[in-house]
Every structure is written in structure tokens, then in C-alpha cells.
Amino acid sequence: MSSEWTWLVIAALVLLVILAVVFLARRRSSALRQRFGPEHNRAVEASGVRAGEAELADRARRHHDLHIVPLAEPERLAYADMWRTIQEHFVDRPTDAVDSAERLLTEVMDRRGYPTTTFEEQADLVSVEHPQMVQDYRIAHAIHERNQDRQASTEDLREALLRYRSLFDGLLQAPSDFVTNGRGRIEEPDPAGRTRTGQTDQNVDGAAEPPPSVSTHRGERLR
Numbered sequence: 001m002s003s004e005w006t007w008l009v010i011a012a013l014v015l016l017v018i019l020a021v022v023f024l025a026r027r028r029s030s031a032l033r034q035r036f037g038p039e040h041n042r043a044v045e046a047s048g049v050r051a052g053e054a055e056l057a058d059r060a061r062r063h064h065d066l067h068i069v070p071l072a073e074p075e076r077l078a079y080a081d082m083w084r085t086i087q088e089h090f091v092d093r094p095t096d097a098v099d100s101a102e103r104l105l106t107e108v109m110d111r112r113g114y115p116t117t118t119f120e121e122q123a124d125l126v127s128v129e130h131p132q133m134v135q136d137y138r139i140a141h142a143i144h145e146r147n148q149d150r151q152a153s154t155e156d157l158r159e160a161l162l163r164y165r166s167l168f169d170g171l172l173q174a175p176s177d178f179v180t181n182g183r184g185r186i187e188e189p190d191p192a193g194r195t196r197t198g199q200t201d202q203n204v205d206g207a208a209e210p211p212p213s214v215s216t217h218r219g220e221r222l223r
Contacts, residue, residue: 036056062124071108083165098147098164102164114126140159
């Protein structure tokens with residue numbers, strides 16, 4: 001074989017390797033976008049495509065090492081009762097209600113098997129199973145933090161409670177609502193029969209639909 005043909009073969013092999021790398025990178029990006037939804041956009045906007053997707057892949061690996069378990073039925077019902085009590089107290093003590101909602105959500109995460117050392121770690125790992133709800137959690141937590149300095153209005157606190165509720169409902173899935181994905185991992189089925197990971201319905205903008213509006217008039221309960 002002449003040297004000219006040798007170089008052509010080498011060039012073709014290099015081109016094939018480049019195409020394979022590009023294909024695998026695009027397939028990885030597509031898988032991460034599908035899995036993380038709006039969290040993918042958030043990570044990429046914050047750190048760039050390569051670093052953002054590497055961070056999401058790292059979240060998935062860390063989440064895989066956790067032992068996430070569904071709540072037993074008595075626990076689920078007890079936590080639901082606690083939430084109803086928090087909602088009932090919102091009318092007279094909105095600040096205390098939001099503080100209690102933050103603590104209760106952290107307790108439920110801990111019981112499910114999520115680490116609760118820092119808020120960012122909680123949000124990152126919860127985003128693997130609940131990518132559509134975790135932004136609600138971040139917004140609610142930010143309002144909670146502002147309220148520590150008395151910088152949040154009653155309407156802000158109402159929004160925080162509604163957004164906490166979004167993730168709370170996802171974490172309180174009944175055991176019968178879970179299926180196994182064949183690898184011993186617990187996932188949640190959607191009504192259409194496809195396996196999903198805690199995603200809520202979306203509106204036309206792709207954002208999670210909020211819970212029903214809540215009245216703060218005295219004597220009315222949050223729903």
C-alpha cells in the first residue's frame with residue numbers, strides 16, 4: 001500500500017473516531033435533557049454545556065448510591081396530617097407556617113433517604129427524581145431565607161407554602177404508586193403507564209403547574 005493510501009486510511013479512521021465522539025456526546029446531552037428537564041437548562045446556563053452536564057451526571061451518580069425508600073403508609077398519613085395543620089396555621093401565623101413547612105419537608109427528605117446536610121445538596125439530589133418540582137423548592141427556600149430578615153410579604157409566604165407543597169406531594173407518593181425499574185431502583189409511574197421520576201404536569205411554558213390558589217382570608221383553609 002502506498003504512503004498516500006496509508007494517510008487516507010488514517011484520516012478516515014480519525015474522522016470516524018471524531019464522529020463517534022460527537023455522536024456519543026450528543027446522545028449523552030439528549031439523555032440528560034430528557035432526565036433533568038428544566039434542571040438541564042439551569043445547569044448549562046450557570047456553568048456552560050460541558051461543566052453543566054458533568055455536574056448533572058455527577059448528581060445522578062451520587063443519587064444512585066443513595067438508598068431512597070418510599071414512606072410506609074402510617075408515616076405518609078401522619079406527614080399529610082402535619083401538613084394540613086401547617087396550612088391551617090398559615091392564616092394567623094404565616095411566618096411560623098413557612099418555617100414549619102421548611103422543617104417538615106427536610107424531615108420527609110431525611111426519612112426517604114436523602115442527605116439533609118445543606119440545602120444545595122438536598123436540592124441537587126432531589127432534582128434527579130423530581131426535576132420539575134425542585135425549582136419550586138428553590139424558590140420557596142429563597143423566600144424562607146428572605147423572611148428570616150423580614151423581607152418577605154404575606155403574599156410571598158403564601159407562594160412559598162404553595163411551592164413547598166409541590167415537592168411535598170411528590171415525596172409523599174404512596175408505596176402502591178411506585179414501581180421497580182428492573183435494577184431494584186424505585187420509580188413512579190405516570191397515568192399513561194410510562195415510568196417517570198416525580199414529575200408534575202406542565203403548562204404550555206414547560207413550568208410545573210402550581211397547586212390550586214390559596215385564600216388567606218381568616219377562617220378559610222389553605223388547600
